[in-house]
Amino acid sequence: MYRIRLFAIRHSRAFEWIYQRVEQVMVALDPVFGKIGYDRIERPVAFTERCIKTVLFDCKMCGQCVLSSTGMSCPMNCPKQLRNGPCGGVRPGGYCEVKPEMKCVWALAWDGASRMKNGAQIETVLPPVERNLEGSSSWLRVSREKAARLREAKEKGRAAVAEAFADARAKEPASAPLAEEPARACGGNK
Amino acid sequence: MMEHMLPSSYAPPPEGHVSHSRLEKVLRSGRFAITAELNPPDSADPSDVYDAARPLAEVADAINATDASGANCHMSSIGISALLTRAGYSPVYQISCRDRNRIAIQGDVLGAAAMGVSNVLCLTGDGVGVGDQPGAKPVFDFDSLSLLRTIKTMRDSGTFLSGRKITNPPRLFLGAAENPCIPPYEWRPERLAKKVAAGAEFIQTNYIFDIPLFENFMSRVREMGLDKKVFILAGVGPLASARAARWMRSNVPGIHVPDALIDRMEKSSSPGEEGKRICVELIQQIREINGVSGIHVMAYRKEHQVSEIINESGVLSSRSELA
Ligand code: SF4
Numbered sequence: 435m436y437r438i439r440l441f442a443i444r445h446s447r448a449f450e451w452i453y454q455r456v457e458q459v460m461v462a463l464d465p466v467f468g469k470i471g472y473d474r475i476e477r478p479v480a481f482t483e484r485c486i487k488t489v490l491f492d493c494k495m496c497g498q499c500v501l502s503s504t505g506m507s508c509p510m511n512c513p514k515q516l517r518n519g520p521c522g523g524v525r526p527g528g529y530c531e532v533k534p535e536m537k538c539v540w541a542l543a544w545d546g547a548s549r550m551k552n553g554a555q556i557e558t559v560l561p562p563v564e565r566n567l568e569g570s571s572s573w574l575r576v577s578r579e580k581a582a583r584l585r586e587a588k589e590k591g592r593a594a595v596a597e598a599f600a601d602a603r604a605k606e607p608a609s610a611p612l613a614e615e616p617a618r619a620c621g622g623n624k
Numbered sequence: 625m626m627e628h629m630l631p632s633s634y635a636p637p638p639e640g641h642v643s644h645s646r647l648e649k650v651l652r653s654g655r656f657a658i659t660a661e662l663n664p665p666d667s668a669d670p671s672d673v674y675d676a677a678r679p680l681a682e683v684a685d686a687i688n689a690t691d692a693s694g695a696n697c698h699m700s701s702i703g704i705s706a707l708l709t710r711a712g713y714s715p716v717y718q719i720s721c722r723d724r725n726r727i728a729i730q731g732d733v734l735g736a737a738a739m740g741v742s743n744v745l746c747l748t749g750d751g752v753g754v755g756d757q758p759g760a761k762p763v764f765d766f767d768s769l770s771l772l773r774t775i776k777t778m779r780d781s782g783t784f785l786s787g788r789k790i791t792n793p794p795r796l797f798l799g800a801a802e803n804p805c806i807p808p809y810e811w812r813p814e815r816l817a818k819k820v821a822a823g824a825e826f827i828q829t830n831y832i833f834d835i836p837l838f839e840n841f842m843s844r845v846r847e848m849g850l851d852k853k854v855f856i857l858a859g860v861g862p863l864a865s866a867r868a869a870r871w872m873r874s875n876v877p878g879i880h881v882p883d884a885l886i887d888r889m890e891k892s893s894s895p896g897e898e899g900k901r902i903c904v905e906l907i908q909q910i911r912e913i914n915g916v917s918g919i920h921v922m923a924y925r926k927e928h929q930v931s932e933i934i935n936e937s938g939v940l941s942s943r944s945e946l947a
Pocket of ligand 1: 539540
């Protein structure tokens with residue numbers, strides 16, 4: 435799928451547009467999801483999301499998708515899983531330090547971002563991945579988070595991450611989540 | 625009794641400073657700063673650390689304690705830093721994200737600060753594959769930027785990333801690395817800006833052997849006004865031989881040595897001396913570049929040459945003493 439991933443980054447502008455539309459739909463559906471119960475739809479949505487994003491982006495289902503801030507190049511394909519790369523070991527020609535046969539995920543990311551409308555979002559400092567959200571649906575999280583931005587944060591610990599990375603919270607809210615997590619979304623570490 | 629053993633009582637830092645660091649004072653006063661890297665011993669004997677530190681301390685404002693660089697096992701950076709503070713030296717405690725997760729690192733930061741450490745350098749770390757134990761599990765829970773922001777939050781807001789309060793926050797001068805001479809060249813300055821946004825107050829670069837590349841980088845840095853926001857120390861070091869330079873270029877991640885320099889080493893009858901001379905010349909050229917606040921000397925297995933190199937380069941002769 436490496437080829438398709440490179441294709442998606444080359445066409446980062448188009449994919450950014452599609453992604454924004456998907457996001458708008460998900461956010462608009464927040465009341466509906468709330469009624470059905472986020473817990474109930476978590477698994478089917480996560481499954482669909484995994485299928486689509488694995489094909490397109492080699493998605494690793496970290497649960498905190500930040501593609502719009504990384505030039506549509508999934509940072510979880512970086513062997514060091516950096517969220518703010520590139521590292522200092524990129525090889526001549528832009529190849530990865532750890533996997534020399536692969537282009538550096540982050541060199542591609544800056545390249546992809548340069549073609550995107552909101553490409554400057556790559557300058558946002560992103561928090562570390564919450565590993566316990568692995569495998570859960572990021573789309574649902576975005577929908578919840580964008581909706582929850584209007585509501586106040588209740589849990590203090592989560593609020594601290596969101597405050598420390600205020601910029602990331604504003605631009606990629608799923609990367610510093612505040613909304614309440616349904617039981618099924620929170621089990622990656624068990 | 626024990627309380628009196630450590631030099632630093634827990635006092636607020638001087639006006640306009642974030643820490644008690646000597647390096648911070650030198651930089652903020654506009655003096656050209658020198659830092660040097662200590663080669664960590666494969667030993668549990670403290671005198672090995674002191675033997676390595678002594679020649680560096682003659683000229684350096686701070687001594688870097690590396691954290692298993694190149695993914696090779698040595699005495700830990702926190703151990704070395706603690707030994708150095710005991711003897712009155714000022715260490716730069718290097719933290720790599722490769723080997724420890726957020727729980728361990730935040731705890732170590734408090735421990736280091738309590739031991740009198742006042743400079744930290746936040747690094748991503750080389751992949752485990754290049755080291756002496758390629759089967760190790762790579763951690764990379766943080767990356768260098770989220771680590772910077774986390775320590776900044778601990779210092780300035782007095783909380784862990786979990787939101788729990790820290791009663792007496794660590795007073796640390798925050799550093800990060802940069803590598804101007806490797807791809808993606810056009811984005812390296814932007815990445816530096818991101819590190820500054822994350823909390824970096826000083827930068828130590830990897831080896832600069834290619835002055836034109838570094839000048840390009842610095843001119844973009846000045847255009848972006850970054851040289852006013854962060855102190856940049858350029859990395860230098862003496863090459864041992866043409867063979868060693870070639871080996872480094874292909875085996876150590878992130879090192880770029882131009883062919884012209886390797887040629888020069890090859891043609892010389894005494895490569896050791898030539899390597900030293902090249903290093904002195906590089907320092908003199910770097911000194912002339914606007915926006916550079918100091919140099920960081922990495923003299924692998926050549927600590928004894930560091931003070932000679934600095935003295936020959938003349939960068940300290942024009943410097944006034946720190947009050
Ligand atoms: S070279 Fe790029 S992809 Fe490879 S580890 Fe470094 S940042 Fe990640």
